[in-house]
Amino acid sequence: MTAAPLMSPDERVSYLAAGSTLRSWLLTTDHKRIAILYLISITGFFFVGGAAAGLIRLDLISPTHKLLTNEGYNRAFTMHGVVMVWFFLIPSIPATFGNFLIPLMIGAKDLAFPRLNLLSWYIYVIGGCVTIYVLIVGGVDTGWTFYTPLSTMFANGHVVAAAAAVFIVGFSSILTGLNFIVTVHKLRAPGMTWGRLPIFVWSHYATSLILVLATPVLAVTLALLSADRLFHLGIFDPSLGGDPLLFQHMFWFYSHPAVYIMILPAMGVVSELVSASAHKRLYGYWFVASASLAIAAVGFLVWGHHMFVSGQSRYAGVIFSFLSLVVAVPSAVKVYNWTATLYKGDITFGPPFLFAMAFIGLFTIGGLTGLMLAMLAVDVHVHDTYFVIAHFHYIMVGGAVSGFFGALHFWWPKITGRLYSLVWGRIAAILIFAGFNLTFFPQFILGYLGMPRRYHVYPPEFQVYHVLSSAGASILAVAYLLPFIYLIHSLRHGAPASPNPWGAAGLEWTTPSPPPKDNFRTTPTVTKEAYAYPVAATDEADDG
Amino acid sequence: MNGHLPFWPVAASEHAAKVDALTFWFTLLIVALTAPVFILITVFAFRYRRGSGADRTHRPSGNVLVETSWMVIPFLLALGFFAYAAKLYLDLGQPPANSIVIDVVAKQWMWKFEHPGGQREIDDLHVPAGRDVRLSMISQDVIHSFFVPALRIKQDVLPGRYTSLWFNADRPGVYDLRCAQFCGMDHSLMIGRLVVLSPAQYASWLAEAGGSGDLTSQGKASFDRLGCSGCHAPQSQLRAPSLQGIYGRPAPLEGGRVVIVDDQYLRDSILDPSRDVAAGYQPVMPTYAGEVSQDDLAKLVAYIRSLGDEPAPANPGREPPS
Numbered sequence: 001m002t003a004a005p006l007m008s009p010d011e012r013v014s015y016l017a018a019g020s021t022l023r024s025w026l027l028t029t030d031h032k033r034i035a036i037l038y039l040i041s042i043t044g045f046f047f048v049g050g051a052a053a054g055l056i057r058l059d060l061i062s063p064t065h066k067l068l069t070n071e072g073y074n075r076a077f078t079m080h081g082v083v084m085v086w087f088f089l090i091p092s093i094p095a096t097f098g099n100f101l102i103p104l105m106i107g108a109k110d111l112a113f114p115r116l117n118l119l120s121w122y123i124y125v126i127g128g129c130v131t132i133y134v135l136i137v138g139g140v141d142t143g144w145t146f147y148t149p150l151s152t153m154f155a156n157g158h159v160v161a162a163a164a165a166v167f168i169v170g171f172s173s174i175l176t177g178l179n180f181i182v183t184v185h186k187l188r189a190p191g192m193t194w195g196r197l198p199i200f201v202w203s204h205y206a207t208s209l210i211l212v213l214a215t216p217v218l219a220v221t222l223a224l225l226s227a228d229r230l231f232h233l234g235i236f237d238p239s240l241g242g243d244p245l246l247f248q249h250m251f252w253f254y255s256h257p258a259v260y261i262m263i264l265p266a267m268g269v270v271s272e273l274v275s276a277s278a279h280k281r282l283y284g285y286w287f288v289a290s291a292s293l294a295i296a297a298v299g300f301l302v303w304g305h306h307m308f309v310s311g312q313s314r315y316a317g318v319i320f321s322f323l324s325l326v327v328a329v330p331s332a333v334k335v336y337n338w339t340a341t342l343y344k345g346d347i348t349f350g351p352p353f354l355f356a357m358a359f360i361g362l363f364t365i366g367g368l369t370g371l372m373l374a375m376l377a378v379d380v381h382v383h384d385t386y387f388v389i390a391h392f393h394y395i396m397v398g399g400a401v402s403g404f405f406g407a408l409h410f411w412w413p414k415i416t417g418r419l420y421s422l423v424w425g426r427i428a429a430i431l432i433f434a435g436f437n438l439t440f441f442p443q444f445i446l447g448y449l450g451m452p453r454r455y456h457v458y459p460p461e462f463q464v465y466h467v468l469s470s471a472g473a474s475i476l477a478v479a480y481l482l483p484f485i486y487l488i489h490s491l492r493h494g495a496p497a498s499p500n501p502w503g504a505a506g507l508e509w510t511t512p513s514p515p516p517k518d519n520f521r522t523t524p525t526v527t528k529e530a531y532a533y534p535v536a537a538t539d540e541a542d543d544g
Numbered sequence: 545m546n547g548h549l550p551f552w553p554v555a556a557s558e559h560a561a562k563v564d565a566l567t568f569w570f571t572l573l574i575v576a577l578t579a580p581v582f583i584l585i586t587v588f589a590f591r592y593r594r595g596s597g598a599d600r601t602h603r604p605s606g607n608v609l610v611e612t613s614w615m616v617i618p619f620l621l622a623l624g625f626f627a628y629a630a631k632l633y634l635d636l637g638q639p640p641a642n643s644i645v646i647d648v649v650a651k652q653w654m655w656k657f658e659h660p661g662g663q664r665e666i667d668d669l670h671v672p673a674g675r676d677v678r679l680s681m682i683s684q685d686v687i688h689s690f691f692v693p694a695l696r697i698k699q700d701v702l703p704g705r706y707t708s709l710w711f712n713a714d715r716p717g718v719y720d721l722r723c724a725q726f727c728g729m730d731h732s733l734m735i736g737r738l739v740v741l742s743p744a745q746y747a748s749w750l751a752e753a754g755g756s757g758d759l760t761s762q763g764k765a766s767f768d769r770l771g772c773s774g775c776h777a778p779q780s781q782l783r784a785p786s787l788q789g790i791y792g793r794p795a796p797l798e799g800g801r802v803v804i805v806d807d808q809y810l811r812d813s814i815l816d817p818s819r820d821v822a823a824g825y826q827p828v829m830p831t832y833a834g835e836v837s838q839d840d841l842a843k844l845v846a847y848i849r850s851l852g853d854e855p856a857p858a859n860p861g862r863e864p865p866s
Contacts, residue, residue, distance in 0.1 A: 070729050070730055070731075070732065070733075071729050074726075074728075074729065074731075141728070141729070142726075143726045145726075147686075147687060147725075147726070149685070149686055149687070149703060150686040150687065150726070150727065150728055153685075153686070154652070154685060154686050154728055155728070238702070238703045238704025238705065239703070239704065241816075244687060244702060244703065244704075245702070278592070279594075280603060281603075281605045282605075283604065283605060283606055284605075284606040284607075284611055285605070285606065286606070287606070287611045308633070309689065309698050309699050309700050310687075310700045310702075311699075311700050311702050311705065311707045314633060314634055314636075314637040315634075317630075317633060318630045318633070318634070321626060321629070321630060321633075322626060325619065325622050325623070325626055326619075328619075328622075329615050329618075329619055332577075332614065332615070332618060333611065333614070333615055335581060336581070336611075336614045337611075339581050339584050339585055339588070340604075340610075342584075342585060342588035342589060342592060343584075343588055343592070343603075343604070344592060344598070344599070344600045344601075344602075344603045344604075345588065345592045345600075346592065346594050346600065347588070347589055347592050347593050347594060348593075348594050349589075349593065357585065357589070360581070360585065361582065364578055364581060364582075365578075368574040368577070368578060369574075371570075371574065371622060372567070372570060372571070372574070374626075375566065375570060375625060375626065375629035376629045376630050376632070376633035377562070377563050377566060377628075377629045377630075377632035377633045377636075377696075378563060378566060378567050378570070378629060380563075380633060380636065380696065380697055380698050381563055381567075381693070381696035381697070381698065383698055383724070384689060384691070384698070384724040384725060384726075385724065445551065448552070448553065448567070449550055449551075449552075449553050449693065450553050450691070450693025450694075450720065450722065452691065452722050452723070452724045452732075453724075453726075454726040454731060454732070455722075455731065455732035456731075456732045457732045457733060458732065459720070461550050462550075464549055
C-alpha cells in the first residue's frame with residue numbers, strides 16, 4: 001500500500017517519537033503511551049503468574065515426590081491466582097488495547113480524563129508493588145478466593161497485605177472504567193452514532209459498567225476481611241456470631257462479574273478480528289452489541305452458582321442455576337454470529353484470524369462446560385474439582401488470553417509501526433491452541449474422576465493425566481514466549497507498517513502507524529456504519 | 545503410575561448412576577450444539593479463503609429469524625436438563641425419615657464420625673449397603689467439604705452451622721472420601737474411606753467397634769450432668785419448655801416467628817439461648833458456649849432428637865399464665 005488513501009501524507013511526529021526521556025513516559029497523559037506503560041507492567045506480572053503456574057505443574061508431575069512442601073504449594077497456587085486475575089487478566093485487554101484504541105476508534109484525541117488515566121496506572125503500580133512485597137516476604141496461603149474463616153482466623157500468610165494489594169488495584173479498575181464510560185458518551189466524533197461503534201467499543205463499554213459497579217463491592221469485602229483478621233470483629237467468624245457464607249456471597253458478587261470483565265473485552269477483540277480477517281461486515285451487529293450489555297447485566301445475578309454446595313438454600317440454587325443458563329444465551333449469540341460472519345467472506349489467514357479461531361474454539365468449550373456446571377446435580381459432583389479448573393481456564397486463558405494475543409498481533413503494526421513475521425505469528429497461534437488443549441483437556445477427566453482442586457498430594461491413579469497436563473504446560477510456556485521474541489525483534493528489524501496493513505475498516509486504520517500524539521489531524525466525520533467492507537486498500541501483511 | 549488408565553469413576557449409588565446419565569446426555573447435547581459451529585468454521589474458512597472462486601454475491605449481514613432461533617432453541621433444549629438436574633439436587637436436600645443419622649465433625653485435617661450406637665471412627669466411615677444414611681455435619685474450625693466421588697455427592701461442612709447430606713450406597717466396597725474445600729496446609733491429606741458393608745457385615749462391625757453406649761444414652765447423661773433436666777424435664781415446665789416430641793416439628797417463638805426444631809436450632813439454643821426464645825418463656829437460660837464440647841453437643845442433639853418420637857405432652861408453658 002502507498003499512503004493513506006485520499007489523504008496527503010501525514011508528516012506529524014508519531015506518539016512514540018514525541019519525547020524519549022523517561023520523564024516523557026512517566027508523566028505522559030497520552031492514552032497511547034499509558035497503554036504501553038500498562039502493556040509492559042502487565043507483561044511483567046504475566047511472567048510472575050506464569051512462573052507460579054510452572055512451579056505448580058512441575059510439582060504435580062508426581063503424586064508424592066514433591067518439589068514443594070504442602071505450605072509452599074498452597075502459596076504457589078495462591079500467588080498464581082492473585083497475580084493472574086488482578087494483575088494480568090482484569091487489566092489486560094481494557095487497560096492496554098482499550099486504552100490505546102477507544103479514542104482512535106471513536107475519532108477522539110484522547111480519553112475524557114487523561115490525567116486520571118495516568119493516575120490509574122500509578123495506582124496499578126502501587127498495588128503491584130504491594131503484591132511483589134507479599135511475594136518477597138513469603139506469600140499468602142488462602143487461595144485467591146480468600147475464603148473465611150480460613151483467611152481471617154487460620155491462615156499464616158500475609159493475608160492483609162495481599163488483600164491490600166487487591167484493594168488498591170481495584171481503584172485503578174474503577175477509574176479506568178469511569179474514564180471509558182465518559183469517553184464513549186462524550187467524545188464520539190461527529191457521525192459516530194451508537195449504532196456505528198465498533199463492537200470492541202461496545203464490549204468495553206459493557207466491561208466498564210461492570211468495573212464501576214462491581215469493583216467497589218470487592219473493595220468493601222476485602223476491607224471487612226482485613227478488619228476481621230486484624231481486630232476480630234466477627235463479621236465472618238461464626239464463633240463471634242458472624243457468617244462465613246456472607247463472605248462468599250460478597251466475594252462472588254464481584255468475582256463472577258469479574259469473569260465477564262476478562263472475557264467481554266476479548267469478545268470485542270474477536271469481533272474485530274473475525275470481521276477484519278473475513279473482510280466483511282460483522283453478522284448481526286445489533287445482536288452482538290446488545291449481547292455484551294446483556295452479559296454485563298445478567299452476569300450480576302448468577303454469583304450463587306459458585307455456592308451450590310456451600311449450604312446456601314437449595315431453592316436459591318435452583319434460581320441461580322436457571323439464571324446461569326440465561327447468561328449463556330448472549331455468549332452463544334456471539335459465537336454463532338462470528339461463524340456466520342465467515343460465510344461468503346474473503347478470508348485471509350493471518351495470525352489475527354488464527355488467534356480468533358483459537359478463541360472461538362476454546363471459549364466455546366469453556367462456555368459449554370460452564371453450562372454443565374450450571375446443571376445442579378452435576379455441579380454437586382464436579383464442584384471444587386479439576387473440572388472447574390479446566391472450565392475456567394478454557395474461559396480465562398483459552399478465551400481471554402487468546403483474545404489478548406490476538407489483539408497484540410492485530411494492532412501491533414498500529415501500535416509500533418512495525419510488521420512482524422507472519423509465519424512465526426501463525427506458529428505461535430497454533431502452538432498455543434495445541435499446548436492449551438493438552439494442558440487443560442485432561443483436567444476435565446481428572447475432575448469428573450474426583451480429583452479435588454488445590455490438592456498437593458494426590459492418588460497415584462491420576463498421575464497419567466497430570467503428566468499429560470504438565471507436558472502441555474511446557475508447550476504452552478514456549479508458545480507464550482515465542483511472540484515475546486519475534487515481536488521484540490520486529491521493533492528493530494520489522495518492515496515499517498503502512499496505516500492499514502490488514503485492509504481493515506475502522507477509524508484507527510485511517511491514522512498513520514504509529515499514530516501521532518493527537519491521533520487525528522482534524523476530527524473525522526463518520527458517514528458509514530462500522531465494518532464498511534470492502535476497504536479499497538489491501539496491503540503487505542494482508543496477503544493471506 | 546499404575547497400569548490402568550481410569551476414565552470414568554465407579555458409581556456406588558442409584559443417585560450416582562442418575563448423575564452419570566445426566567452428564568452423558570447433556571454432553572451429547574453440547575456436542576450437538578457445538579459441532580455445527582466447528583464444522584461450519586472449517587468449511588467457511590476453506591471455501592471463502594481469499595482467492596477462492598466461491599460465490600460471494602448477496603452477502604447477508606443479519607437476520608432476526610436466524611438470530612431468534614439460535615437463541616431460543618438451544619435454551620429450550622437445555623431447560624429440560626435443567627429441570628431434571630434441579631430435581632436431583634432438591635432430592636439431596638430431602639433425607640428419608642428413617643435414615644441412620646451419623647454425626648460428622650470435620651477439623652483440620654481429619655474427619656470424625658460418630659454412629660448412633662456410640663461407635664466412633666476417624667477418617668474411615670462404615671455404612672450399611674442399601675440403607676439411607678444421613679450425615680449431620682459441622683466443622684470445628686474452617687470450612688471443609690465432604691466429597692465421595694463414587695456417590696457423586698459433596699457438601700460443604702461449616703463452622704457454627706449444621707449441614708447435612710444423605711445417600712444410599714447400594715454397592716458394597718471401599719470408596720475414597722476427600723475434603724473438597726481448601727482448608728489450609730494439609731488439605732490434600734484430609735482424606736478417608738467410605739466403607740460400604742453388607743447389612744450382616746455392618747452389624748458385626750458395629751458389635752466389634754463397641755462404642756461407649758449409644759449416643760442417645762450418652763446424651764441423656766450429659767443432659768443430666770449439665771443440669772439441663774432441672775428446667776427441661778417434663779415435670780418442670782414452668783421455666784422452660786419440655787423437649788418431648790419437639791424435634792422435627794414447628795415451634796412458635798417469642799415475636800411470632802415459627803421455626804422447625806432441627807439440629808441447627810437445638811445447637812443455637814444451647815450456645816446462644818436468648819436468640820430465639822420459645823413463645824411464652826422468659827429468656828432466663830444461660831449460654832453453654834465454652835462449656836459444652838462439640839462432642840457433647842452432638843450427644844445432646846442426638847438425645848433431644850430421640851425425644852422427638854415421643855408424644856408432646858400438654859405444655860402449659862405455651863399458654864403463659866397471665
